Structures are given as structure tokens and as C-alpha cells.
Amino acid sequence: MKIKLLTLILFTLALGLNAQVLSKKDGNYTEADSLRGSLRPERAFDVQKYHLKLKVEPEKQFISGSNTINFIAEEDISTIQIDLFENMKVDSILQNNEVLAFKRKHNAVFIELDDSIKADEQGEIQFYYSGEPIVAKNAPWDGGFVWDKDKNGNPWIGVAVQGTGASLWYPNKDHQSDEPEEVQLDIAVPNGLMNVSNGQFLGEKDLGNGFTQWSWKTVNPINNYNVMINIANYEHFSDSYGDLDLDYYVLPYNLEKAKKQFKEVKPMMDCFYEKFGEYPFVEDGFKLIETPYLGMEHQSAVAYGNEYKMGYKGNDLSGTGIGLKWDFIIIHESGHEWYGNSITAKDIADMWIHEGFTSYSEAVYIECRWGKQEALEYLKGTRSGLGNNAKIIGDYGVNSEGSGDMYFKGANLLNTIRSIYDNDELWWKTLKDYTETYKHQIIDTQTTENFFNEATEVDLQPIFDQYLRHADLPQLQFRKENGKTQVKWIADVDDFKMPVDIFIDGKEVRITPTNQWQNLKQNVEPDKIKVNELEFYIQTSFKK
Structure with missing residues (x-):
């Protein structure tokens, strides 16, 4: 069945759902690209913790506060690079209560440490900043803040920055190769509003100045772009899946819709636990949070904006009708908890490790619910939107993703590998072993290829090379x-x-x-x- 024009357009948009870079620059990279994408000597440190304290003023579209950054030096360092978009103001940077000198270049801040740090020693800085962060014109396809209002006129605020960079709104080491082991967010918002962030809720505190501070904390490694704030007049309800907390934050007038729509979470967990292993962030819980944009895989705080419709806002991206049996945003964005959030690509050039496997998780869910035949038909249907005109793997070291085909071409590659295995028991064992072996790890494409190659007598390397490193299909x-x-x-x-x-x-x-x-x-x-x-x-x- 051919995809109708509207569905084809939506399909194309979906390819950018979580990928705001897709920077086809034909090799014409800038100094800013290298500063962001490369692991320079000034980045020779391992981030341990971010403690973000922030005040959000919706009427001014203004944020101000600090990020305390704890890290361990990987070699002797006297200068470090912290990233913050150049439109944001650096108020001051402290080390041991001493003000540090710094220089700015593009979106990077080079900080001269008063006390040099030896290899394997711990360091800490407090980075104070403020400003009007970039506003997204069409989130999540471009990065930035979304300053919206709900139907009752209350502020409704979200952020989407994957690819564009978390340094759009807070200072950090903005590279996928380094994840903080934990993050605490103390976010002050006007009284009457709630902020929901990643991890477990620590409590709220009336600051006595018209603002209430909402505190959250993760205890698992987390991608920079997944660290998130969601501000609205939310209604909260909860459930559980074994020892996993399920929490939902929605606009009050959508509460009954949400209670019905989010029932899909439990059969999804049944499927993903069986095929991928235990939810990788049990200690931080699982949340769906209603957002003023379509969706994003923010770790333990998944953004949901699918309007409580089946499919992709009521459309089927495969053109088969099968995609209308389930809520695309719930399944796809939650699939990222295993692929992208738990298993993370070291360089953004290898983002197919996130998107190809997560797009395949859609077919896995279909197979769990409605059988293998429908899963195969869905995957075949998704091919209609593929261009096969650029390679899936991007350029390394310059913050560049590959082709948007990484989503469904990646998924169909995995299905082809499964067919080459010609042994479903072996396939499911290998997929689950891969997911559990690299849980909470940062890897590259070669690591993925080697794992699936070692499970079969067929040499898969030429196959991976053709599908990932060349545009054309064999x-x-x-x-x-x-x-x-x-x-x-x-x-x-x-x-x-x-x-x-x-x-x-x-x-x-x-x-x-x-x-x-x-x-x-x-x-x-x-x-x-x-x-x-x-x-x-x-x-x-x-x-x-």
C-alpha cells in the first residue's frame, strides 16, 4: 500500500523527531563544530555530577542560576572547556570560592583553573549564568525552549535540545561520550506551577518570593540532552509495574484521556522486559509528562505530546494501518530508555545506535501484541519514506549526524540481520544479551557490529558496511x-x-x-x- 501524501509528510517529519542536527554540511565544518564535537585536551575530565539550581521566569522568558560541576581529571589539567551557547551570559565561575578567569569562543567557555588538578583527582566549579535561551520555532525539530500556555491560560513550558545541545540552556560538557553519574535539579517556578524533571522527586519548597522550588534527582548516568525541565499546572497520577514506579503528569483537563491512553505502558513493559531486559532506570522511575511539543526520550521523564491519539498524531507512518493500533510516542520514546538513554553512542555520528534500534522496538512491540507477520508488514511499510541517498553514519568529531534514514533503514537492517540468523531463538537471545551487556554504557558502531557478528557464523561485517557506510542498498x-x-x-x-x-x-x-x-x-x-x-x-x- 502506498503512503498517502499527508502520511508521507508526517513520516519525513518523524525522521527528525529526535534529531535536530542532521547537519549535512558536505564536509564544510567550522571551528565551532570541532569545539563541540571533538574531545580536546580541555575536555580531559570525567563528569561525576551536575547540581543545577535555576529560576525560571515565564513572563520574561528568562532563566538564571548555577550549575555545580563535579568531575575527575583524566590527565593533569589547568584549563577546562565548558559549553554554553554564546547568547547566554556568564555571570561568574568559582573554584574554592575564588572567581576564575575565562574566555569565550563560539559556544565554548575556556576556564583557567586557579588550582590545577592532577590526573585522577576530583575537581569542582560553580558556574553562574543567566539569559533568554533560544526559543524553538518548531520543537522538537529545532532545539530550544517552548514558552506556551495551556487552554486555561497557565504557562506551559518545555525544552527540546537533542542534537542542538543541552548547552543551549545550561553549562555542561556537551558531548555524548561523557554522562554525569547523577544530576540534581532544584528548579524555582512561579507559585501555582509545578516543575517535573528526571529521577525521583525530592520535595517542594516555598521560597517566599512568589516562587516554589521543585527538586529532583537521578542516580543513574544520564545524557546531557536528557536532563530536562517541564513546567505547567500539572495533575499527577501514578501506578506501578512490579518494583518500577510509573508516574504521569498531565494537564488537568486531559486527566481522563491520559488514564485511558497510558494503560498501554504496562503491555509495553511486558514486551520490552521480555525482549530487552529490565527497565534500565528502576531507581529513577518511569514518567510520561505532557508537553507542548510532540515528544522526546528524556530519561525517566519521557515527553508526551501525541494528543492522546493512536499512531503518530492519528496517522500511520507505515501506511499499513498497523501503526494505528498503538500510540507511537509512548512506544518509540520509551524504547529509547533502552536504546539511546541506557546504551549511548559515543559520537553523534553513530546515532543510528539510538534511532535504528528504537525504531526496531516499534516492530518488537507489534510482534509482542499482534504477531510476527504484522511486525514484518509494518517494517516493510516504513521503507516507503526512505531515500537511500546518504550514508547512515555521520562524520566523527564535528557533531554531525548521518542521514535521517538511520531510523527506519536502521530498523530494517536489524530485521535483515535477524533473517540472516534464520533462528529466532538465537536472535532474541542476542538482542537481549546486547542490551543488557552494554546497559549504562557509551559505545560505538564497531562494538555493536562485533557483538551481533560474533553470534553467527555468517560474516556480517560487509553487510553492516554496505547499509551503514554507503547510501545505496545492495x-x-x-x-x-x-x-x-x-x-x-x-x-x-x-x-x-x-x-x-x-x-x-x-x-x-x-x-x-x-x-x-x-x-x-x-x-x-x-x-x-x-x-x-x-x-x-x-x-x-x-x-x-
Whole structure:
């Protein structure tokens, strides 16, 4: 079934749902890109904790406060780089109550430490700042604050900064390779409003100046872009899933809708616990928070703005109808808790590790609820929006993501790998082992490839190379030569070889072509051969 125009447009938008960079610069990177994307000597420290104390003034669209940054030096350092967008003001930076000198360059702040820190020693600075953070024009597709109002005229505020950078609104080491082990947020908002952030609620405090401070704390490693504030006149209700706290924060007039819609969380947890392992942030709990933008995978505080509709705001991104059986934002953004939040790519160039696996989690959920056939049909349907005109992996060290195809091409690659395994028991064991082995870890693409490669006798490396490091799909070509039916792969990768299942006279047959012509055992007219397109994402051609 072809995707209708509206659905195709929404599909394209969905590819940017969590990816605000997708910076196709054709290699024309700037100094600012390198400062943000590279691990320079001034970044040779391991962040241990952020303690963010912030006052948010909705009427002024203004924030002010501090971030206390605790870290361990990885080598002797006297200058450190902390990132904060250049439109934000640095009020002062302290070390041991002494004011530090600093210089700014683009969105980086270079701080001269009064007391140099030796390798393996701990350091701490207090970074005071203020300003009017960038406002998102169309969150979550561009980064920034969303200063909105609910139907009752109350302030309704959210932030979405993945790719654009958490340093848009608070000072931090803004690189995916380093996650603080814990974060505390003390967020002061006007009385009558609530702030909901990541982790467990520590309490509220009336500051006596028209503002109430809401305090939250995580005790698990967390990506910078996942650290979040959500401010509104929220209504709270809760539930539990075993020892996991389930908390929901919604606008009061949507309470009954939310109680009905969020029932999907428990069957989702049933599925993901079985296929991926235990929720990776049990100590911090799981929350869905209604936001004035579509959604984002903020760790333990998932942003929800799908208007309590099934599918993607009432549309099916696969064009099959299967996507209308479930709430896309609940499933996709929660899937990121395992892939992206728990398992994190070291460099943003490897973001397919987040998006490909999470997009595949949608099909996993479908299979748990409605069976494998519908999961395969959904995955095939998602291919209609893929361009295959740029490689999935981006450029390293310059804060550059690869092609937006990373979402559903990544998912279909994983489904193809599953089909190559040709053993579902082995596939599910390998996927769960991978997810649990790298829980709370920062990895790269090669680590992922090696793990899935070691589980099977088939050499998957050429396959990963073609799908991730080249734009084109491998093409399976058939021809008739000297009375024989022949087959070969056309691919960018030298010595490309990959098993694939085909149908001959209705019977499924596995063949393993190379990039050299081979005779098929079955002498059948090429145009009578059909590829198992549900299980393999490839191109097919017939040469006369």
C-alpha cells in the first residue's frame, strides 16, 4: 500500500523527531563544530555530577542560576572547556570560592583553573549564568525552549535540545561520550506551577518570593540532552509495574484521556522486559509528562505530546494501518530508555545506535501484541519514506549526524540481520544479551557490529558496511546466461556476500550470492523468482 501524501509528510517529519542536527554540511565544518564535537585536551575530565539550581521566569522568558560541576581529571589539567551557547551570559565561575578567569569562543567557555588538578583527582566549579535561551520555532525539530500556555491560560513550558545541545540552556560538557553519574535539579517556578524533571522527586519548597522550588534527582548516568525541565499546572497520577514506579503528569483537563491512553505502558513493559531486559532506570522511575511539543526520550521523564491519539498524531507512518493500533510516542520514546538513554553512542555520528534500534522496538512491540507477520508488514511499510541517498553514519568529531534514514533503514537492517540468523531463538537471545551487556554504557558502531557478528557464523561485517557506510542498498541481480539462471550482488563493498531467501515455484530457498555471477541450482526464468521482501531489505533487478 502506498503512503498517502499527508502520511508521507508526517513520516519525513518523524525522521527528525529526535534529531535536530542532521547537519549535512558536505564536509564544510567550522571551528565551532570541532569545539563541540571533538574531545580536546580541555575536555580531559570525567563528569561525576551536575547540581543545577535555576529560576525560571515565564513572563520574561528568562532563566538564571548555577550549575555545580563535579568531575575527575583524566590527565593533569589547568584549563577546562565548558559549553554554553554564546547568547547566554556568564555571570561568574568559582573554584574554592575564588572567581576564575575565562574566555569565550563560539559556544565554548575556556576556564583557567586557579588550582590545577592532577590526573585522577576530583575537581569542582560553580558556574553562574543567566539569559533568554533560544526559543524553538518548531520543537522538537529545532532545539530550544517552548514558552506556551495551556487552554486555561497557565504557562506551559518545555525544552527540546537533542542534537542542538543541552548547552543551549545550561553549562555542561556537551558531548555524548561523557554522562554525569547523577544530576540534581532544584528548579524555582512561579507559585501555582509545578516543575517535573528526571529521577525521583525530592520535595517542594516555598521560597517566599512568589516562587516554589521543585527538586529532583537521578542516580543513574544520564545524557546531557536528557536532563530536562517541564513546567505547567500539572495533575499527577501514578501506578506501578512490579518494583518500577510509573508516574504521569498531565494537564488537568486531559486527566481522563491520559488514564485511558497510558494503560498501554504496562503491555509495553511486558514486551520490552521480555525482549530487552529490565527497565534500565528502576531507581529513577518511569514518567510520561505532557508537553507542548510532540515528544522526546528524556530519561525517566519521557515527553508526551501525541494528543492522546493512536499512531503518530492519528496517522500511520507505515501506511499499513498497523501503526494505528498503538500510540507511537509512548512506544518509540520509551524504547529509547533502552536504546539511546541506557546504551549511548559515543559520537553523534553513530546515532543510528539510538534511532535504528528504537525504531526496531516499534516492530518488537507489534510482534509482542499482534504477531510476527504484522511486525514484518509494518517494517516493510516504513521503507516507503526512505531515500537511500546518504550514508547512515555521520562524520566523527564535528557533531554531525548521518542521514535521517538511520531510523527506519536502521530498523530494517536489524530485521535483515535477524533473517540472516534464520533462528529466532538465537536472535532474541542476542538482542537481549546486547542490551543488557552494554546497559549504562557509551559505545560505538564497531562494538555493536562485533557483538551481533560474533553470534553467527555468517560474516556480517560487509553487510553492516554496505547499509551503514554507503547510501545505496545492495542490489540482487539475476540473469539468464548460456541457458543458466545466474545471480550476483551489486554493492559498494568489495567482496560483498550475504545470504538471502527467495521463492521459486512457491518454495522458499536460501542462497548466498557474492559479487561474482553464480549459477542457481534451479534453472528457472529470472522473472519468476521472488525475494522474501518482508524479511530482507534489498533491491532486485533482472538483467536481460
